[in-house]
Amino acid sequence: MASPLPASHGSDLAVSLTGVTVSFRGRPPLGPYDLTVARGEIVAVVGASGAGKSTLLRLLAGLETPSGGSVVRASGGTTGFVFQSPTLMPWADALTNVTLPLDIAGVPRTEARRRASTALQAVGLGDRLTARPGQLSGGMAMRVSLARALVTDPDLLLLDEPFAALDSITRRTLIEDLHRLWTARHPAMVFVTHDVEEAVYLAGRIVVLDSRTGRPVADIPSPGPLPRPDRWRADPAYREAVEAVAAALASAMDPAR
Numbered sequence: 001m002a003s004p005l006p007a008s009h010g011s012d013l014a015v016s017l018t019g020v021t022v023s024f025r026g027r028p029p030l031g032p033y034d035l036t037v038a039r040g041e042i043v044a045v046v047g048a049s050g051a052g053k054s055t056l057l058r059l060l061a062g063l064e065t066p067s068g069g070s071v072v073r074a075s076g077g078t079t080g081f082v083f084q085s086p087t088l089m090p091w092a093d094a095l096t097n098v099t100l101p102l103d104i105a106g107v108p109r110t111e112a113r114r115r116a117s118t119a120l121q122a123v124g125l126g127d128r129l130t131a132r133p134g135q136l137s138g139g140m141a142m143r144v145s146l147a148r149a150l151v152t153d154p155d156l157l158l159l160d161e162p163f164a165a166l167d168s169i170t171r172r173t174l175i176e177d178l179h180r181l182w183t184a185r186h187p188a189m190v191f192v193t194h195d196v197e198e199a200v201y202l203a204g205r206i207v208v209l210d211s212r213t214g215r216p217v218a219d220i221p222s223p224g225p226l227p228r229p230d231r232w233r234a235d236p237a238y239r240e241a242v243e244a245v246a247a248a249l250a251s252a253m254d255p256a257r
């Protein structure tokens with residue numbers, strides 16, 4: 001997706017929001033959102049239901065028009081978006097679904113299919129190119145959706161609760177996949193989740209949104225290099241970060257504030 005946002009020539013920036021507000025009819029404005037994501041960084045976003053997590057992702061993608069503040073994207077940056085449900089074309093096979101963004105970008109057909117095939121192999125579906133979504137499990141369909149987001153080699157990958165509908169084993173496997181893909185290509189990633197443990201395991205930093213305004217109210221580092229081995233979940237540093245995020249989330253949701 002080409003970015004319609006103003007471009008930055010700074011070398012370390014993927015995207016940043018400064019004092020951004022969004023007004024929807026019938027509710028107080030959301031924000032202000034202040035958030036800077038560096039190139040290659042993994043940021044998790046947590047917050048109550050309706051806090052404004054999807055709105056934040058849509059702002060980062062350039063899909064939402066701010067009513068105030070500024071949004072700056074890295075120059076020449078491209079964005080991939082993974083939604084909560086796989087949103088695949090049900091009549092088309094996996095290869096055709098993943099080819100779609102390249103078709104839209106005008107990539108020649110043979111080249112587009114070659115790149116889509118490579119992206120599907122990267123998510124472990126090299127042997128399911130001709131399967132239609134209805135013939136795939138929920139986890140596999142989400143992998144197709146991930147391949148579709150990665151096929152344009154985005155420098156910013158936005159994921160809106162992509163694993164929420166999946167069982168915990170499949171979620172863990174997909175998080176390992178995501179870390180592997182990140183290691184290969186190093187896109188900046190912003191990942192919305194309801195799951196504090198998932199956030200801490202996946203990300204280098206966790207941003208907690210205020211439940212009423214969506215304003216980021218805590219920014220908590222998840223220590224240690226990425227990606228983590230599975231056994232890191234037994235590390236005291238992991239448990240401490242989980243406790244810190246859970247406490248910030250509880251405070252952000254406290255109606256007595």
Ligand SMILES: Nc1ncnc2c1ncn2[C@@H]1O[C@H](COP(=O)(O)OP(=O)(O)OP(=O)(O)O)[C@@H](O)[C@H]1O
Nearest residue numbers: 024025027030047048049050051052053054055056
């Ligand atoms: N297009 C819209 N028109 C009117 N109100 C909207 C629109 N989009 C979002 N909202 C409102 O803005 C608030 C934030 O919505 P958003 O979808 O960003 O929250 P969320 O944190 O992603 O929620 P959830 O966890 O339930 O997906 C909610 O009160 C929602 O009803």
